[in-house]
Amino acid sequence: MNRREAIAAVGWILGGTLIGAEFLVSCTSSAAKVNKLFDQDQVTFLDEVGETILPATSTPGAKAAKIGMFMATMVQDCYTPEDQKIFMKGISQVDEESKKRFDKKFLEATPQQRTQLLTQLDNDQKAHQKNKKEDAPNHYFRMMKELTLLGFFTSEVGATQALRYLPVPGRYDGCMPYKKGDKAWAT
Amino acid sequence: MADNHYDAIVIGSGISGGWAAKELTEKGLKTIMLERGRNIEHVKDYVNANANPWELPHRGGRTQEMIENYPVLKRDYTLNEANLDYWVNEKESPYVESKRFDWYRGYHVGGRSLMWGRQSYRLSDLDFEANAKDGIAVDWPIRYKDLAPWYSYVEKFAGISGSKENIPHLPDGEFLPPMELNCVEKDVAARIKSHYKGNRHMIIGRTANLTAAHNNRTNCQYRSKCWLGCPFGAYFSTQSATLPAAEATGNLTLRPHSIVTKILYDKDTKKAKGVEVLDAETNQTYEYFAKVVFLNASTLNSTWVLMNSATDVWEGGLGSSSGQLGHNLMDHHFRAGAKGDMEGYEDKYYYGRRPNGIYIPRFRNVNGDKRDYIRGFGYQGSASRTGWGREIAEMGIGGDLKDAMCEPGEWTMGINAFGETLPYHENMVTLDKSKKDKWGLPVLNISCEIKENEHKMRKDMANDAKEMLEIAGLKNVETYDAGYAMGQGIHEMGTARMGRDPKSSVLNQYNQVWDAPNVYVTDGAAMTSAGCQNPSLTYMAMTARAVDHAVSELKKMNL
Numbered sequence: 252m253n254r255r256e257a258i259a260a261v262g263w264i265l266g267g268t269l270i271g272a273e274f275l276v277s278c279t280s281s282a283a284k285v286n287k288l289f290d291q292d293q294v295t296f297l298d299e300v301g302e303t304i305l306p307a308t309s310t311p312g313a314k315a316a317k318i319g320m321f322m323a324t325m326v327q328d329c330y331t332p333e334d335q336k337i338f339m340k341g342i343s344q345v346d347e348e349s350k351k352r353f354d355k356k357f358l359e360a361t362p363q364q365r366t367q368l369l370t371q372l373d374n375d376q377k378a379h380q381k382n383k384k385e386d387a388p389n390h391y392f393r394m395m396k397e398l399t400l401l402g403f404f405t406s407e408v409g410a411t412q413a414l415r416y417l418p419v420p421g422r423y424d425g426c427m428p429y430k431k432g433d434k435a436w437a438t
Numbered sequence: 439m440a441d442n443h444y445d446a447i448v449i450g451s452g453i454s455g456g457w458a459a460k461e462l463t464e465k466g467l468k469t470i471m472l473e474r475g476r477n478i479e480h481v482k483d484y485v486n487a488n489a490n491p492w493e494l495p496h497r498g499g500r501t502q503e504m505i506e507n508y509p510v511l512k513r514d515y516t517l518n519e520a521n522l523d524y525w526v527n528e529k530e531s532p533y534v535e536s537k538r539f540d541w542y543r544g545y546h547v548g549g550r551s552l553m554w555g556r557q558s559y560r561l562s563d564l565d566f567e568a569n570a571k572d573g574i575a576v577d578w579p580i581r582y583k584d585l586a587p588w589y590s591y592v593e594k595f596a597g598i599s600g601s602k603e604n605i606p607h608l609p610d611g612e613f614l615p616p617m618e619l620n621c622v623e624k625d626v627a628a629r630i631k632s633h634y635k636g637n638r639h640m641i642i643g644r645t646a647n648l649t650a651a652h653n654n655r656t657n658c659q660y661r662s663k664c665w666l667g668c669p670f671g672a673y674f675s676t677q678s679a680t681l682p683a684a685e686a687t688g689n690l691t692l693r694p695h696s697i698v699t700k701i702l703y704d705k706d707t708k709k710a711k712g713v714e715v716l717d718a719e720t721n722q723t724y725e726y727f728a729k730v731v732f733l734n735a736s737t738l739n740s741t742w743v744l745m746n747s748a749t750d751v752w753e754g755g756l757g758s759s760s761g762q763l764g765h766n767l768m769d770h771h772f773r774a775g776a777k778g779d780m781e782g783y784e785d786k787y788y789y790g791r792r793p794n795g796i797y798i799p800r801f802r803n804v805n806g807d808k809r810d811y812i813r814g815f816g817y818q819g820s821a822s823r824t825g826w827g828r829e830i831a832e833m834g835i836g837g838d839l840k841d842a843m844c845e846p847g848e849w850t851m852g853i854n855a856f857g858e859t860l861p862y863h864e865n866m867v868t869l870d871k872s873k874k875d876k877w878g879l880p881v882l883n884i885s886c887e888i889k890e891n892e893h894k895m896r897k898d899m900a901n902d903a904k905e906m907l908e909i910a911g912l913k914n915v916e917t918y919d920a921g922y923a924m925g926q927g928i929h930e931m932g933t934a935r936m937g938r939d940p941k942s943s944v945l946n947q948y949n950q951v952w953d954a955p956n957v958y959v960t961d962g963a964a965m966t967s968a969g970c971q972n973p974s975l976t977y978m979a980m981t982a983r984a985v986d987h988a989v990s991e992l993k994k995m996n997l
Binding site: 303304305306308309310312324325328329330331366369370373374396400401402404405406407410413414416417418419420421422423424425426427428429430431432433434435436437438 | 488490491492495496497499500501502503617618619620621623624658659660661662784785786787788789790791792823825826827834835836837839840841843844845846
């Protein structure tokens with residue numbers, strides 16, 4: 252039974268329990284859905300993509316900010332259907348590129364391989380953005396990178412550990428000394 | 439008052455309505471303030487004011503559902519997750535755009551005083567004399583000397599921070615200490631001053647944010663989250679300032695959910711006797727009666743109320759005998775300027791988030807300067823160090839990118855001009871009876887556009903910005919004109935202008951409707967020309983002045 256049939260079946264047993272619906276859907280998908288578009292496997296995958304873009308250094312990386320779930324929420328709620336398709340397809344494209352290059356899926360690749368692959372995809376997206384028409388859609392890796400940056404630096408770990416966060420500064424100093432290595436303000 | 443009789447009625451509770459209520463009640467008048475939307479209680483109802491960025495599920499952004507529900511708000515930065523509940527429900531309250539007009543509304547107690555930009559500048563005689571000198575529209579019936587004491591009066595209460603600069607066409611006010619320019623802005627200001635030999639100025643913005651404790655309100659904490667509502671009451675709003683003052687008199691009744699559908703006009707006395715109210719929750723109709731009515735429903739809604747009133751006497755509504763009601767709609771056109779990079783200053787940064795920027799007062803068509811357009815523009819902007827969103831061309835992904843993004847980037851500075859829009863008769867609003875809002879009331883149809891004068895001005899707005907930034911030492915300076923639609927300035931003005939003659943204006947020199955002298959309109963609708971300065975401070979001053987007039991006239995039994 253595929254997804255469409257499952258939903259049709261649920262429609263037919265109108266008023267039937269939600270447990271039934273979950274059971275029917277689970278015939279085709281082993282991972283639990285986290286929202287309408289994403290399942291847990293995809294969130295795990297995106298956590299690793301995010302962590303490769305912004306890894307733990309002296310401060311935690313994007314995975315610590317639950318970046319996969321953040322991307323899933325943003326793509327579901329904020330993206331147009333067209334961009335959602337590009338993003339979802341992008342998830343499998345990352346794996347395809349990984350297989351082509353290393354003969355294994357992204358999650359099975361070493362950290363060095365992941366970085367190598369995503370660096371290439373980042374170059375691809377930069378070229379794509381440069382050459383595309385203004386209203387043409389963004390490259391899927393641009394989406395992943397943007398969401399990673401936004402999600403990480405506005406997250407609690409990103410804002411308070413990677414950056415400096417002051418909820419209530421209390422005063423303004425327009426000429427504060429700065430030395431290289433001092434962190435930027437989060438907001 | 440059980441019989442619905444008051445001394446005064448105030449329609450609207452935003453910046454000017456709040457002032458009307460404060461002044462009327464402090465002068466001893468039993469006053470009812472009618473607000474069409476819900477109540478928002480100071481501090482308690484500022485739901486996201488203390489939220490950390492990560493507590494907002496979309497980090498302040500916009501969802502597809504929001505975009506669907508807010509077809510107007512989505513056109514600009516105004517559509518956002520953090521203060522969505524402060525913006526009008528567009529499906530309930532639609533309007534018609536014969537020509538595009540971005541109308542950003544706040545239907546709740548406090549109105550847009552909760553979300554306003556807080557920049558507060560006086561107009562001067564350069565502005566009040568402009569129409570007469572240029573021979574366009576009609577002359578203002580007032581001059582700077584009429585309003586100057588009232589500017590001082592409202593500034594002292596509201597709390598405006600700023601620096602005294604002694605610039606004749608941007609008069610100094612009663613200021614709290616100015617906020618500080620940052621290091622780059624200080625140097626840019628000094629270079630502009632020396633290059634233009636004192637004919638151009640870059641000053642710190644004058645803003646209704648407290649730089650010192652004031653009237654039982656706490657000073658600004660430099661969070662720059664003003665538009666979420668300030669738990670410290672550190673910027674001027676109805677809730678933080680005028681409403682508590684009005685309530686303290688014991689003379690105020692605040693009635694939310696009260697849509698004023700018309701002013702009740704008495705043909706015999708030729709005055710208003712009260713208003714009709716539609717309760718937005720129950721759909722019940724009520725009448726309230728008073729000796730004087732202050733109409734402060736915001737520019738276009740004040741005109742809407744007039745258009746719906748006394749239609750049995752004048753088909754076009756109260757104030758329409760002039761032929762000017764609904765006409766001469768203005769805004770400030772903006773989104774043109776320049777930006778560039780400042781090299782150096784790597785050892786400088788700032789502490790705190792200043793909810794304010796720089797201001798460059800008008801320098802075109804003043805002091806002997808003459809352009810191929812009339813009027814002028816001022817700039818607002820700021821210098822800052824870039825953050826994690828910057829592009830670093832040579833950096834892709836990984837630990838180096840992350841560590842670089844954790845440090846501030848280079849300094850950049852941008853300035854954006856706000857230009858005067860002329861009062862064109864054909865820029866107008868009408869009642870559209872073919873379309874109804876949620877309550878079955880006719881909606882406004884808006885038709886307006888900027889014309890040749892503004893388009894010519896925009897070239898200077900971009901080019902002058904580039905010239906000044908380059909003179910100030912910025913590199914890679916680029917001009918921009920991001921396009922502009924009327925309304926985007928959220929400074930809608932006109933449609934019930936003041937004037938000297940009832941045949942060509944809706945209001946007289948005290949903001950009284952010529953055709954009903956106990957009705958005062960003291961919001962943006964009254965503006966005869968737009969100036970290029972942010973207008974709210976002028977509404978405050980006009981309102982306080984008009985209340986003083988009304989109460990004096992009531993005492994003389996003239997109303």
